[in-house]
Structures are given as structure tokens and as C-alpha cells.
Amino acid sequence: MSMIAAFYGGKSILITGATGFMGKVLMEKLFRTSPDLKVIYILVRPKAGQTLQQRVFQILNSKLFEKVKEVCPNVHEKIRAIYADLNQNDFGISKEDMQELLSCTNIIFHCAATVRFDDTLRHAVQLNVTATQQLLLMASQMPKLEAFIHISTAFSNCNLKHIDEVIYPCPVEPKKIIDSLEWLDDAIIDEITPKLIGDRPNTYTYTKALGEMVVQQESGNMNIAIIRPSIVGATWQEPFPGWVDNLNGPSGLIIAAGKGFLRAIKATPMAVADLIPVDTVVNLTLAVGWYTAVHRPKSTLVYHCTSGNLNPCNWGKMGFQVLATFEKIPLERAFRRPYADFTTNNFTTQYRNAVSHRAPAIIYDFYLRLTGRKPRMTKVMNRLLRTVSMMEYFINRSWEWSTYNTEMLMSELSPEDQRVFNFDVRQLNWLEYIENYVLGVKKYLLKEDMAGIPEAKQHLKRLRNIHYLFNTALFLIAWRLLIARSQMARNVWFFIVSFCYKFLSYFRASSTLKV
Ligand SMILES: CCCCCCCCCCCCCCCCCCCCCCCCCC(=O)SCCNC(=O)CCNC(=O)[C@H](O)C(C)(C)COP(=O)(O)OP(=O)(O)OC[C@H]1O[C@@H](n2cnc3c(N)ncnc32)[C@H](O)[C@@H]1OP(=O)(O)O
Ligand SMILES: NC(=O)C1=CN([C@@H]2O[C@H](COP(=O)(O)OP(=O)(O)OC[C@H]3O[C@@H](n4cnc5c(N)ncnc54)[C@H](OP(=O)(O)O)[C@@H]3O)[C@@H](O)[C@H]2O)C=CC1
Known part of the structure; x- marks a missing residue:
């Protein structure tokens, strides 16, 4: 019997960001391994014309939850969607809902965040810092709370080369930033943003670092842990290989390469591609939830969920395997044949962008105009190149993350827990994983039919x-x-x-x- 699975039995669990990539996989695993849990509260906002209930219905009826329905047929009754917008004061949660959350919650998994690299500092601080602070305040009023697990990112300290499992302070206190953003206007904020983020590449990594500081400062006597995943990719094994449902991280670029839009990229082939499957992150998260609640470590422990130091893969190998998979399993209606080059200097990058990206887009738009259709390829290409330029920072450097706490936790697990909640990335076969990833992108993200491969x-x-x-x-x-x-x-x-x-x-x- 798995001790971790048994631990979550009968528990009331609060998840933020449950409608996101990681949140869905977390819920799925919880329901599948601990079907006797009491309830999962999820903080959800209405989005894209869908009510809360419609969003939950869509998630539970997706392919990801097929296995859950077999082991937990009453899953609909065990999930309680609570209206909440993390941008609002008190999250806009009603009094009754707040009362229920405060009196019943046993465990909190805080996954919600803005992960956009181009977000304004004001919005990124609101979501990644202020909302974390408010959630901690709520948590401090929960008499039954056993553990609070905060999901951060391994890149919160990407300005350092070697990163330990400790919380590094930022020069300006988060409270000062929160206070000043209240009265500064947007133009001034935009002006001071580069100075504040310093040698970090974007507001995302900066505000995630501030979020960690807030966790440390507001931890009080709660049992808190921080998890830092690196670049989260499709599922490795569970509930099935290759599941992915958004364009973040490598997924969007894999599509761009498979469709023949992206033909060259400024990337260092030998730099470590620190990818980590989402199910590995979720397994570690659940193990950390159990360990933090049961063993109550004296201080806030940080766990690195990374692959680079235990089982490294580099961008060169990854790119090669992505292209090799497209030979066997191509995407439908490609713009050009998949082919991609790594360039390492700015001049070749500019040249390749002009010749391999912009020129074909212009020619194609000319053809669309000639045939009486609306030109669109130049716009698509410009957005893609903008996205790629934001990723460049991460694909031209390598980092070393120490993983003492993560390895310590692994050794604390029973053999059964090591199997059910496997987060040992040393067992990952990269070539197989990448092939499944590419296949998953085709099937679950683009919803392409395998029968269309010959065409x-x-x-x-x-x-x-x-x-x-x-x-x-x-x-x-x-x-x-x-x-x-x-x-x-x-x-x-x-x-x-x-x-x-x-x-x-x-x-x-x-x-x-x-x-
Ligand atoms: C090297 C290999 C080379 C290979 C060579 C070739 C070989 C073969 C191929 C290569 C294979 C291997 C992998 C390669 C490298 C992987 C690098 C990963 C680094 C990740 C580091 C992460 C570190 C930190 C991890 C974390 O801790 S956090 C998680 C990470 N966070 C994110 O990944 C958010 C990013 N995104 C945004 O920041 C916003 O999305 C924004 C982009 C501003 C757009 O923003 P905007 O344009 O305003 O609007 P959108 O609505 O968002 O999108 C508008 C339009 O762009 C599209 N589109 C959105 N996204 C992406 C995306 N990704 N990729 C592509 N397209 C995208 C969307 O389809 C829409 O298209 P359209 O409809 O116009 O046609
Ligand atoms: N993906 C990655 O590569 C990595 C992610 N992480 C971290 O993991 C966590 C989860 O990331 P991931 O699942 O990929 O991100 P997603 O963007 O997929 O999900 C973000 C979640 O946050 C919710 N959210 C955002 N804004 C609000 C708001 N105002 N009110 C309520 N909910 C909101 C979203 O809700 P909605 O559906 O309504 O938008 C969504 O459920 C984040 O903390 C991220 O920093 C860390 C390392 C890498």
C-alpha cells in the first residue's frame, strides 16, 4: 500500500491553477491514486465565455481523465469549483465559500501564476507575488492546514549559474515593490522594470523569485515547501505518454518546426535542455505534500525538480530527435518541409531569419494576394520570431541545480511509493520521451488523426x-x-x-x- 496515496485519503485539498497544464495533471493523479480523498477545492475564474461549471465539465470529460472515471466514478461530486480571480482583493471569493475553505482545507497546492515572459511588472507582481501573499494569509487562518506547497520555477534565480535549494534574496523587498506599484503609474513602472529585474531576462522569473521571498517571510508556523521545476514538458508515463495541452515551453516550437515555419534557431547545441515531464513534477509535488505534512521539517525546504544533473540531454540531441520523429510522423498541411539549423551568432541568425523565415512568408503572402485571399503568413512569422527571441535566453545557457532535498526525499519513500510516485528522472529514456512528446503534440494539442499520416x-x-x-x-x-x-x-x-x-x-x- 502506498503511504502517500493513503495520506491523501479523506483529505480536503485546495488547488490554485487547477485549470492549467500542471494543475490538471495534479488533479488527475490525486483522484486516480487516492479516490477516497474527501474533496478537491479548485479556485477558478470564468474564461472565454465559459462558466466555472462548464470549465470543470470540459476538464473532467477530456481524454486526460478517462482512467480517473474508472477508479473514481463519482469524481464530479468530489470536485468543488469556487469562483476566484487572483487579481482581485480576497480573490473575489464569496463569504460562504471562504468560510468553507478556511474551516476545511488540509493541504494547499499553489500552482496558479502568470507564466508569460512579456507580462507587465504590475500584472506579474499581482499574480505571482501579491496573490501568493494573500493565499498565505488565508492559509494562516486554516486550523486544519497540514501543508502548503508552493510551485515556483527553477529559473527564479536564472541570473546565477549554480543554484542551490535555498531561497535567494532579491535586492528590493517584495513588500516595497507591492506598495510602490500601488501608486506608480504604468509609464513609470515600464521605465523602472529593466532596473528592477536586473540580469534576469523577464518579469516572470523576477516575480517568481519575489514570490519565494514572500513564502519565506509569511510562512509563520505553517508547514511550507517550495518546488522548483525546470522546463515542464508532456507526460512521460502517466496517465499515458505524451499528453500536453498548451503551447508553453518547447511545445509551441516543436509545432513550429514540424509545420516548417521554424527552420533555424539561435541555440547552443551543447547547452543542457533541462526539460522535466509534467507527471514527474506532479509525483514530486505529491510526495513533498506528504513529507511536509507528516515529517514537518523545521524550515521551508526547496526541492529542485530538474533533469540536467541526473540525466542530462542537450538541445542538439533534442532538436535532432524532434526532426527524426517528424520524418516518421509528419504534421498535416505543413508550410514547408521540417528542417532546422542551430545558429550561434547574431549575424547568421539575422540572415537565416531573413532568408528562411521572412522571405518565404512574404512570397506566400504575395501568392495569397494573387489568389484573392487575405495575407497572413508575415504576421504569423513575426509573432513566431518574437516568441523565439524570448526563448533564446534559455536555450543558449546551462545551469546547475543541486538536488539534495529531492534525492533525500526519494530515499525516504517506500519502494511502493517510489514506484507509484516516481520522480527519478534517471530512468527517463530521452529518445523515447521526445518521440512520444512529438506524437502527443500531434494527437492531443493539434488533434490530428493518425490516419492522415500517408497524406x-x-x-x-x-x-x-x-x-x-x-x-x-x-x-x-x-x-x-x-x-x-x-x-x-x-x-x-x-x-x-x-x-x-x-x-x-x-x-x-x-x-x-x-x-
Ligand atoms: C533548441 C532547440 C532548437 C531546435 C532547432 C530546431 C529543431 C527542431 C525544433 C525544436 C525542438 C525543440 C525545442 C525547442 C526549444 C524550446 C525552448 C523552450 C524554452 C522555454 C524556457 C522556459 C523557461 C521557464 C519555464 C517556466 O518556468 S514557465 C513556463 C514557460 N512559459 C512559457 O513558455 C510562456 C511563453 N509564452 C509567452 O510568454 C507568450 O505566449 C508569448 C510568447 C510572449 C506570445 O504572446 P502573444 O503573442 O501576445 O500572444 P499569445 O496568445 O500568447 O500567442 C500568440 C501566438 O504565439 C503562439 N505561441 C504562444 N506560445 C508559443 C510558444 N511557446 N511557441 C511557439 N508559439 C507560441 C500562439 O500559438 C499564437 O499563435 P497565433 O495564434 O498568433 O498563430
Ligand atoms: N510550464 C512550465 O514550463 C513551468 C511552470 N512552472 C510553474 O508551474 C505552475 C503552473 O504552471 P502551468 O500549469 O504550466 O501554467 P498555466 O499557464 O498552464 O496555468 C496557470 C494557471 O493559473 C491560473 N490563473 C492565472 N491567472 C489567474 C487569475 N487571475 N485567477 C485565477 N487563476 C489564474 C490559470 O487559470 P486560467 O485557466 O483561468 O487562465 C491556470 O489555471 C506555475 O506556478 C508556473 O510558474 C514552473 C516551471 C516551468
Whole structure:
């Protein structure tokens, strides 16, 4: 019997960010391994014209939850969606709901965040810092609370090369930042943002670091732990391999490469690609929840959920395997054939962006205009290149994360728990994982049918022929222009033509003699 699974039995669990990528996998695993848990409260806001109930219904009826329904048929009754917007004071939670949360919650998993790299400092602070502070305040009023687990990111201290499982202070106190954002106007905030974030690349990593400081400062006598995952990718094993449902991290770029939009990227092939499967993160999170509640460590422990120091893979190997998988399992209606190069300097990057990205988009838009359709490819390409430029920081560096606490926890688990809540990334076979990831992107993200693979392969063949035809035409036009302008080119041309003519005449004469 798994001790961790048994621990969550009968518990009331509060999850923020349950509608997000990680939150869904966390809920799924909890219901599947501890179907006798009492209730999962999820803080949800209405979104994209959907009510809370519609959002929950959609999640529970998705492919991800198919296994849950077998082991926990009354899952609908065990999930309680509570209206909450983390941007509002007290999250906009009603009095009755708040009362219930305060009196019943045993465990909190705080996953909600803004993960956008281009968010304004005001919004990123509101969600990643102030909301964390408010949730901690709520937690401090919960008499039955056993553990508070905060999800941060391994990149919260990406300004350092070696990162330990400790909370590093930021130069300006989070409280000061929160206070000043209240009275500063947006223009001034934009001006001071680069100074505040310092050598971090964006507001996301900066505010996640501030969020950790808030956790440390407001921990009081609660049992708190922080988990720092690196780049979270599709599921490795559970509930099935390759599940992914958003474009964050590598997923969007995998699609861009498979569809032939992304043909070159400024990335260091030997830099460590610190990817971690989402189910591994969730298994560690649940194990940490159990350990923190049962063993009550004296201080707030930080757990790195990373792969680089235990089972490293680099971007070169990853990119190669992504492309190799697209050979076997191509995406439908590709714009160009999947092919991608790593460039390492700014000049080649600019050149490749102009030749391999912008020029084909302009040509295609010209074709759309000619055929009476609305041009759109240049816009798509510009947005893609903007996204890629935001990722560059992370794919051209390597970090070392120590994992003492994570390894210590692994050794504390029973063999059964090590199996059911496996977070030992040393067992991960990268080639198999990446292949499943690419397949998952095709199936679960793009919702493409496997039956369409032969047609997708045919389409790639047509694209290859168009490519050859286009290159030949381009060469002939360039050559024709050169001949018209240069005597030297004309001489070379005359030489080649006469050489071919002589060769053919000789070949014809010798074959006639044989007959
Ligand atoms: C190297 C290999 C090279 C290979 C070479 C070739 C080989 C083969 C291929 C390569 C394979 C291997 C992997 C490669 C590298 C992986 C790097 C990962 C680094 C991750 C580091 C993470 C570290 C920290 C981890 C964390 O701790 S946190 C989690 C990370 N957080 C995020 O990943 C949020 C990012 N996103 C945003 O920050 C916003 O999304 C924003 C982008 C501003 C747009 O923002 P905006 O344009 O305003 O609007 P959107 O509505 O968002 O999107 C608007 C439009 O962009 C589209 N689109 C949104 N996203 C993405 C995305 N990703 N990728 C692509 N497209 C995207 C969306 O489809 C929409 O398209 P459309 O409809 O216009 O056609
Ligand atoms: N994905 C990754 O690569 C990594 C993620 N992390 C961390 O993991 C955690 C989860 O990330 P992930 O699941 O990928 O992120 P997602 O963007 O998929 O999910 C974010 C969640 O936060 C919720 N949320 C955002 N704003 C609000 C709001 N104002 N009110 C209520 N809820 C809100 C979202 O709700 P809604 O659906 O309504 O938008 C969603 O449920 C985050 O803390 C992130 O920093 C750490 C390392 C890497």
C-alpha cells in the first residue's frame, strides 16, 4: 500500500491553477491514486465565455481523465469549483465559500501564476507575488492546514549559474515593490522594470523569485515547501505518454518546426535542455505534500525538480530527435518541409531569419494576394520570431541545480511509493520521451488523426518537388541575368555548353559503332 496515496485519503485539498497544464495533471493523479480523498477545492475564474461549471465539465470529460472515471466514478461530486480571480482583493471569493475553505482545507497546492515572459511588472507582481501573499494569509487562518506547497520555477534565480535549494534574496523587498506599484503609474513602472529585474531576462522569473521571498517571510508556523521545476514538458508515463495541452515551453516550437515555419534557431547545441515531464513534477509535488505534512521539517525546504544533473540531454540531441520523429510522423498541411539549423551568432541568425523565415512568408503572402485571399503568413512569422527571441535566453545557457532535498526525499519513500510516485528522472529514456512528446503534440494539442499520416507524407513530397523546382528556376534566372551582364559568365557558359555538346557527340558516335 502506498503511504502517500493513503495520506491523501479523506483529505480536503485546495488547488490554485487547477485549470492549467500542471494543475490538471495534479488533479488527475490525486483522484486516480487516492479516490477516497474527501474533496478537491479548485479556485477558478470564468474564461472565454465559459462558466466555472462548464470549465470543470470540459476538464473532467477530456481524454486526460478517462482512467480517473474508472477508479473514481463519482469524481464530479468530489470536485468543488469556487469562483476566484487572483487579481482581485480576497480573490473575489464569496463569504460562504471562504468560510468553507478556511474551516476545511488540509493541504494547499499553489500552482496558479502568470507564466508569460512579456507580462507587465504590475500584472506579474499581482499574480505571482501579491496573490501568493494573500493565499498565505488565508492559509494562516486554516486550523486544519497540514501543508502548503508552493510551485515556483527553477529559473527564479536564472541570473546565477549554480543554484542551490535555498531561497535567494532579491535586492528590493517584495513588500516595497507591492506598495510602490500601488501608486506608480504604468509609464513609470515600464521605465523602472529593466532596473528592477536586473540580469534576469523577464518579469516572470523576477516575480517568481519575489514570490519565494514572500513564502519565506509569511510562512509563520505553517508547514511550507517550495518546488522548483525546470522546463515542464508532456507526460512521460502517466496517465499515458505524451499528453500536453498548451503551447508553453518547447511545445509551441516543436509545432513550429514540424509545420516548417521554424527552420533555424539561435541555440547552443551543447547547452543542457533541462526539460522535466509534467507527471514527474506532479509525483514530486505529491510526495513533498506528504513529507511536509507528516515529517514537518523545521524550515521551508526547496526541492529542485530538474533533469540536467541526473540525466542530462542537450538541445542538439533534442532538436535532432524532434526532426527524426517528424520524418516518421509528419504534421498535416505543413508550410514547408521540417528542417532546422542551430545558429550561434547574431549575424547568421539575422540572415537565416531573413532568408528562411521572412522571405518565404512574404512570397506566400504575395501568392495569397494573387489568389484573392487575405495575407497572413508575415504576421504569423513575426509573432513566431518574437516568441523565439524570448526563448533564446534559455536555450543558449546551462545551469546547475543541486538536488539534495529531492534525492533525500526519494530515499525516504517506500519502494511502493517510489514506484507509484516516481520522480527519478534517471530512468527517463530521452529518445523515447521526445518521440512520444512529438506524437502527443500531434494527437492531443493539434488533434490530428493518425490516419492522415500517408497524406501528410504525400504533402511533404509535393513540397520537396516545389522546393527543387523553385531553386532550379531561381538559379536559371540568376544565371540568365549574369550572362546578360558579364563577358566572363558568357565564356564560362559557352565552355560548358560546348563541352556537353562534345561529350554527347562522342557518346552517340561510340554507341553507333557498337551497333
Ligand atoms: C533548441 C532547440 C532548437 C531546435 C532547432 C530546431 C529543431 C527542431 C525544433 C525544436 C525542438 C525543440 C525545442 C525547442 C526549444 C524550446 C525552448 C523552450 C524554452 C522555454 C524556457 C522556459 C523557461 C521557464 C519555464 C517556466 O518556468 S514557465 C513556463 C514557460 N512559459 C512559457 O513558455 C510562456 C511563453 N509564452 C509567452 O510568454 C507568450 O505566449 C508569448 C510568447 C510572449 C506570445 O504572446 P502573444 O503573442 O501576445 O500572444 P499569445 O496568445 O500568447 O500567442 C500568440 C501566438 O504565439 C503562439 N505561441 C504562444 N506560445 C508559443 C510558444 N511557446 N511557441 C511557439 N508559439 C507560441 C500562439 O500559438 C499564437 O499563435 P497565433 O495564434 O498568433 O498563430
Ligand atoms: N510550464 C512550465 O514550463 C513551468 C511552470 N512552472 C510553474 O508551474 C505552475 C503552473 O504552471 P502551468 O500549469 O504550466 O501554467 P498555466 O499557464 O498552464 O496555468 C496557470 C494557471 O493559473 C491560473 N490563473 C492565472 N491567472 C489567474 C487569475 N487571475 N485567477 C485565477 N487563476 C489564474 C490559470 O487559470 P486560467 O485557466 O483561468 O487562465 C491556470 O489555471 C506555475 O506556478 C508556473 O510558474 C514552473 C516551471 C516551468
